[in-house]
Amino acid sequence: MYSFKGINKSDLTEILVENSFPSFRSDQIFNWVYNNLVIKPDLMRNLPGELQKFLVNNFLMENLKLIKVNKSRDGTSKFLWELNDGERVETVLIPQSKEERFTVCISVQVGCDLGCNFCATGLNGCKRNLTTAEIVDQVWQISRYIDKNNLGELRNVVYMGMGEPFLNYDNLKKSIRIINSEKALNIGSRRITVSTVGIVPKILEFGRDFDQIGLAVSIHSGDNDKRDKLMPINKKYDLNAIKSALKDYYKLTSRRITIEYLMISGFNDSIRDAKKLVDWLGNMNVFINLIPANPVDGLAHKPSPENKIKNFKKYLDNFNIPVQIRASMGEDVTAACGQLRLREE
Numbered sequence: 380m381y382s383f384k385g386i387n388k389s390d391l392t393e394i395l396v397e398n399s400f401p402s403f404r405s406d407q408i409f410n411w412v413y414n415n416l417v418i419k420p421d422l423m424r425n426l427p428g429e430l431q432k433f434l435v436n437n438f439l440m441e442n443l444k445l446i447k448v449n450k451s452r453d454g455t456s457k458f459l460w461e462l463n464d465g466e467r468v469e470t471v472l473i474p475q476s477k478e479e480r481f482t483v484c485i486s487v488q489v490g491c492d493l494g495c496n497f498c499a500t501g502l503n504g505c506k507r508n509l510t511t512a513e514i515v516d517q518v519w520q521i522s523r524y525i526d527k528n529n530l531g532e533l534r535n536v537v538y539m540g541m542g543e544p545f546l547n548y549d550n551l552k553k554s555i556r557i558i559n560s561e562k563a564l565n566i567g568s569r570r571i572t573v574s575t576v577g578i579v580p581k582i583l584e585f586g587r588d589f590d591q592i593g594l595a596v597s598i599h600s601g602d603n604d605k606r607d608k609l610m611p612i613n614k615k616y617d618l619n620a621i622k623s624a625l626k627d628y629y630k631l632t633s634r635r636i637t638i639e640y641l642m643i644s645g646f647n648d649s650i651r652d653a654k655k656l657v658d659w660l661g662n663m664n665v666f667i668n669l670i671p672a673n674p675v676d677g678l679a680h681k682p683s684p685e686n687k688i689k690n691f692k693k694y695l696d697n698f699n700i701p702v703q704i705r706a707s708m709g710e711d712v713t714a715a716c717g718q719l720r721l722r723e724e
């Protein structure tokens with residue numbers, strides 16, 4: 380059985396031709412699935428009955444069953460899905476400041492082994508990687524949700540949900556190709572961003588594979604001792620190693636890198652911390668997002684107060700570093716990654 384959302388159009392053409400169907404049928408099927416958002420073969424009216432039957436018998440058209448949607452007052456919606464083996468993952472739909480435009484934040488693993496100490500996803504380890512189809516289906520299901528509810532347009536896809544994308548690299552790669560393909564979900568390269576904690580050996584490889592896709596790196600501290608405490612992966616790939624990989628990445632792609640910096644009250648939000656960050660950045664071409672930490676059940680950290688975040692930003696402004704304070708979205712619907720799944724379990 381093939382998972383439809385895990386294959387690209389040329390794979391489908393090959394399968395059809397091998398089974399004595401004409402190659403042009405793959406265009407028609409992709410058009411039904413990705414343009415018309417129709418997945419039931421018997422509704423694909425321009426296909427002969429024999430091909431409809433072939434699709435029913437050989438293709439799994441959906442990989443996610445919706446368990447719950449939590450809607451926040453600020454317009455954020457959090458989706459909890461069940462996979463075919465009973466595991467659960469989350470996807471978050473976030474409205475942009477321009478009305479009727481949305482960003483979807485997708486997951487790549489069931490849980491995560493990296494154990495960052497501010498993150499609900501890391502609390503129970505990683506059960507498994509998501510397949511290409513399970514990753515793509517999140518974007519497809521959200522596109523259909525937006526379409527059905529007449530909400531507007533899906534503009535951006537960010538790989539920033541559950542799990543570390545660079546630890547599921549093959550499926551990350553294949554899913555980007557399908558999400559980006561004009562024949563499939565057709566989200567432009569510049570509207571796709573992959574966020575990593577800094578899995579150093581993959582940074583340059585990613586730049587080679589996708590020089591137009593955005594890269595965001597979660598740094599959260601310019602001080603190795605503090606970062607060790609927040610993110611155990613720093614003991615393997617520390618700030619020096621990450622910086623050197625980012626410099627190589629920039630040389631290759633000339634793409635500005637987004638630095639994610641979670642503002643945690645009393646931990647990494649002082650002017651001293653801002654100075655450490657500036658020192659670490661040196662002359663790298665970056666854009667910084669300061670994000671007030673989302674509170675997580677069972678974890679002690681709290682978001683920094685507004686004035687601390689503003690002072691931190693002001694310090695960075697002195698060095699002409701492009702920086703924005705990103706609103707913390709969906710707090711009332713447990714939008715911090717992994718929380719809804721944990722609560723439901």
Ligand code: SF4
Nearest residue numbers: 491494495498501542
């Ligand atoms: S923040 Fe990302 S890398 Fe860290 S534990 Fe959570 S999911 Fe894993």
